[in-house]
Amino acid sequence: MVISEKQDEICETNQDQLIQKLxxxxxxxxxxxxxxxxxxxxxQTYGQLSExxxxxxxxxxALTGDQYVAGIHPVTKKPGWWSKMVGSGLPIDxxxxxxxxxxxxxxxxxxxxxxxxxxxxxxxxCWGAEFPAITIKDMVNTQKILIDYWGIERLFAVIGxxxxxxxALQWAVSYPDQVYSVMPIxxxxxxxxxxxxxxxxxxxxxxxxxxxxxxxxxRYGVTPYRGLAVARMMAHITYLSEDxxxxxxxxxxxxxxxxxxxPIFGDMFQxxxxxxxxxxxxVRRFDANSYVTITRAxxxxxxxxxxxxxxxxxxxxxxxxxxxxxxxSDWLFPTSRSRVIVQALNRVGAKVSFVEITTDKGHDAFxxxxxxLDLTIQGFLVxxxxxxxxxxxxx
Amino acid sequence: MRLDQRCIVEMIKPQSKILDIGCGDGSLIDxxxxxxxxxxxxxxxxxxxxxxxxxxxxPVIQGNADFDLQHYPTNGFDYVVLSRTLQAVNHPKEVLQxxxxxxxxxxxxxxxxxxxxxxxxxxxxxxMPMTTVWGKYWYETPNIHPCTMTDFVxxxxxxxxRIERWMAIDEQGERAPWRRYVRLANFFGEQALFLLTx
Numbered sequence: 001m002v003i004s005e006k007q008d009e010i011c012e013t014n015q016d017q018l019i020q021k022l023x024x025x026x027x028x029x030x031x032x033x034x035x036x037x038x039x040x041x042x043x044q045t046y047g048q049l050s051e052x053x054x055x056x057x058x059x060x061x062a063l064t065g066d067q068y069v070a071g072i073h074p075v076t077k078k079p080g081w082w083s084k085m086v087g088s089g090l091p092i093d094x095x096x097x098x099x100x101x102x103x104x105x106x107x108x109x110x111x112x113x114x115x116x117x118x119x120x121x122x123x124x125x126c127w128g129a130e131f132p133a134i135t136i137k138d139m140v141n142t143q144k145i146l147i148d149y150w151g152i153e154r155l156f157a158v159i160g161x162x163x164x165x166x167x168a169l170q171w172a173v174s175y176p177d178q179v180y181s182v183m184p185i186x187x188x189x190x191x192x193x194x195x196x197x198x199x200x201x202x203x204x205x206x207x208x209x210x211x212x213x214x215x216x217x218x219r220y221g222v223t224p225y226r227g228l229a230v231a232r233m234m235a236h237i238t239y240l241s242e243d244x245x246x247x248x249x250x251x252x253x254x255x256x257x258x259x260x261x262x263p264i265f266g267d268m269f270q271x272x273x274x275x276x277x278x279x280x281x282x283v284r285r286f287d288a289n290s291y292v293t294i295t296r297a298x299x300x301x302x303x304x305x306x307x308x309x310x311x312x313x314x315x316x317x318x319x320x321x322x323x324x325x326x327x328x329s330d331w332l333f334p335t336s337r338s339r340v341i342v343q344a345l346n347r348v349g350a351k352v353s354f355v356e357i358t359t360d361k362g363h364d365a366f367x368x369x370x371x372x373l374d375l376t377i378q379g380f381l382v383x384x385x386x387x388x389x390x391x392x393x394x395x
Numbered sequence: 396m397r398l399d400q401r402c403i404v405e406m407i408k409p410q411s412k413i414l415d416i417g418c419g420d421g422s423l424i425d426x427x428x429x430x431x432x433x434x435x436x437x438x439x440x441x442x443x444x445x446x447x448x449x450x451x452x453x454p455v456i457q458g459n460a461d462f463d464l465q466h467y468p469t470n471g472f473d474y475v476v477l478s479r480t481l482q483a484v485n486h487p488k489e490v491l492q493x494x495x496x497x498x499x500x501x502x503x504x505x506x507x508x509x510x511x512x513x514x515x516x517x518x519x520x521x522x523m524p525m526t527t528v529w530g531k532y533w534y535e536t537p538n539i540h541p542c543t544m545t546d547f548v549x550x551x552x553x554x555x556x557r558i559e560r561w562m563a564i565d566e567q568g569e570r571a572p573w574r575r576y577v578r579l580a581n582f583f584g585e586q587a588l589f590l591l592t593x
Contacts (some may be wrong), residue, residue, distance in 0.1 A: 013481055020432020106494035323449065325457075343466040352435075353449045358444055375450040387428075394432075 008298050019110040020044055020067075024145055028105070034132040037120055041146050042110025043102040046070050046086065047094035053152045056142060057092060059101045060160030060167035063294055064232075064286055066109040069101040070094070075285060081367060084374075091378035097156065104167075105142040106134045106293040114289030115218070129215025129289055133179070136301045140170045147178075154178050157381065161185040161366040165296070166301050169341070172320045173303060181321040181384045185366050185378065188337040189311055189344070190302035195332065197294040198238055202231030206288050212328065215289055228288045229279030237279045241329035241362030245271060250276075311344040318345070321387070322352040323380040325373065329365040353380060396422050398564055399504040399586050402429065406502055406560065406590050411473035414438070414498065416460045416490075417480030420531055421448035428453070461485045464493035472498040479586075480507045482538040488550065491591075495556060500583060501591040507563065509543030509581040528585060544581040551591060560590040 019042050025035025044067040049056060061081065072079060086092045086099055103111040114131035117124050147155065158179050160168040161380050165187025172182045188195075209227030211217055215222055237245075249271035267273040285298040308311035322345055326338035335356050345352040355376050359365040366373060396404075400423045407413065409431045415424050420438030421444070427435040437455040439445045448455035456463075460477070463486050475498030477490070482505050483492050494501040506528040513524035523533040529541075542550075544563065551558055561577070563584025580587070 022500060169535030182448050283414070342458075343463070346456075346463075346466040347468055349468050349471050351436065351454050352456060353454045354458070355445050355449050355459055357446075358442060372446050372450075376446060383449075383454070390432075 021110055022146060022149065026141055028138070028145065030132060030138045031135045032133060035120075035260045036105075036112055037133065038112075039105075039142065039145070040110065040112045040116065041102055042141060043067050043100060043146060044069065045101075046099040047097055047104065049098040049150070049152070053150070054154065055154060056100060056147070056150075056152045056155050057098065057154050057157045057159060058147070058171070059086065059092070059099060060139075060143075060158065060164030061101060061104065062160075062162035063235075063298065064282065064291070065164070066107070067101045067103045076113075077384045084369065085377065091374045092159070092381070093149075093378075095379075100146070102143050102146060104139045104163075104294065106131065106139070106290060106297065108285075108287035108290040112144065113287070114215075114293055115287045120287075126218050127289075128218055131197075131289060131293055133300075134293060134297050136166045136170050136297055137174060137243050139297065140167050140174055142172075143167070144175065154180055157181045157183060157384070159183040159185070159377070160187070160240055162187055162363065163298055165333075166298065169335045172318045172322070176319045179320045180388065181323070181380070182324065183323045183380065184341065185325040185373075186327050186333050186338075186363055188333045189305065189341050191299050192337075198235065198332075201293055203295060205230035205234070206292060208307050212288065215292075216288055216318045223283065224288050225280075225283040228283045228286065228291060230283040230288075231291060233275040233279045236275060237365040238332045239362060241331065241360055243329065243360040244364075247360075248271075249274060274329075291378065311340065315344050315348045315350065318348065318350050321352070321384050322350060324352060324354045324378070325366075325376060326342060326355055326356045327361075327363065327365045328358045329360045330365070332363040343361055396426060397416055397478075399588055400426075402562065402564060402588050403476060403478060403502050403504065405590075407431065407433065407474055407532075409433065412476045413476060414467065414472045415476045415478070416494070417477060417483075418448065418453075418455060418463070419444055420449060421453045421455060423476065423478065424448075424453055424455070425451065460490050464490065464497060466495040469496050470499065474498055474500045474502055478500045478502070478504040479506065482508075482541045484540065486542050486556065487542075491550070491554065491556065494593050495591060499592065500559070501556070502589070503547075503591065504586060504588045505542065505547070505580065505586070507544050507584050507587045508541040509545060510585050511582050514582075526585075543582065544577055544587045547587065547589065548577055551589075557592045559592050562588050565589060 021040055021042045023038055023040050025038040027035050027039040029035050065081050068080040069082045070080040103109040106113045110114045114127045116127055120125045158168045158171045168182050168184045171179050189211050206224050206227035209224035211222040212224040214246035252270040254267050303314045304311040324338050324342050326335040342354040357372050359370055361368055413433050413435040418439050424435035424437045425470050427433040430573055438458040442457055445457040451562040475494040481487050481503055516524035560575055563580035564586045
């Protein structure tokens, strides 16, 4: 692949943020056969790549995440989404590992997506709703382009939660000899009817916003922010457990309402304003077409799909060591779905560890303070490092 | 490491592939991986132990001997170990069958219910026995299928499992080589250890 002159430059964006980006003019051929060219990949790295390029860990972000896994996010100025996990002296120790996180294909934080300018036509314009349907495998193949560019032959680990976990599993299946270990967290090998149903409600909320304009909202300088906010509010509920919501809000009323009569409109309960806050925060940073594109990719995900529905066949080529982690109160990707993965991996004789972290915080718990999760991730990495040393010693 | 685990290690050839069912805190697989050059993995029911094991870098899954063995491939392991767990599973006969399907050898250790102190307690007190190994009241114990060494030998005969080696061991002391006869061992041995082959 020919890489453009712009390679490895740090691009200035219209938001004046510094985004690390690489541009690959030849682009990528999607699973659907369509080509996206040129392809921009936005990424963030932490730590140093070792001399033998054997200490790289790829972290895959979830649906609405981004590449700012650690440190301070340049837009929100808040800590990265996994800054408790990734950093110097933390479970994923950047003193030891070269941590890579890329913004996924189809997203809106720098990697080519619906908000990017389409250059393969005579008059360049935004991809918008014309952005082709993508798959989790396409996201993985995009990451692979970057990994190959850096000359990393084998990733020490691929780690991801939720949609990131799907990518981690896809890596193990698509590139079995290039991934030493895989850690899928709070995820599934397929998107269930219930998962798809939730996503569809979100998409319909976006489509029903008058500002959606068939996905061409960018032409008119508007955004379907109400629809997108509703989609986010609904999705956010699925990320939390009933216990977590009850503990945080219960039936607490808004301060201003105490002692007054029952309102129909406006916020009545504190949980409502919390959701409104989540929704409005989200629309400021996320693109509606990206949301639709990526939720579709998740819906389409089923590792067994190209193997007659047999997950065992899909896992037949894997060589990686696995650490599957589920969260006890996750009802979006419950532990039973992790067990399906573990059982299929056992059937092919893969080396697999499996832990269910006891928590009442729901699906989002992998982003929060969970000492047992830290212990598991750190322990697994230390363990496979030792095993690799023993293997190298033996050979 | 517990005494029965030390005896198990003696039965295992270095560089073997081992599955330890009910691996507890993982001390056996830890030893086998690090000092015996083995590829050892574990299954454990108790999540606290599993978290502890994976946190130590050991390949362990949370699972149940009664249900999860069916997901392992035939001939996937050289040895399948079940130490002090047989008496706590729902279907001991089926678990043994699965062990000898997925492994060439099965190593089973269990507290011997035929030990004279237990017999004596039942005979003289008329109550369910309690010793260091059987240290819980009958209503608290996870053990649902206690058996004696003679019972186990009988099960192996019925099922056609070959007993390659066996020994009776004491909780505190060393293995007692003078116990050459199963009937005597069944009377004096606190714990039993069997190496089975298909």
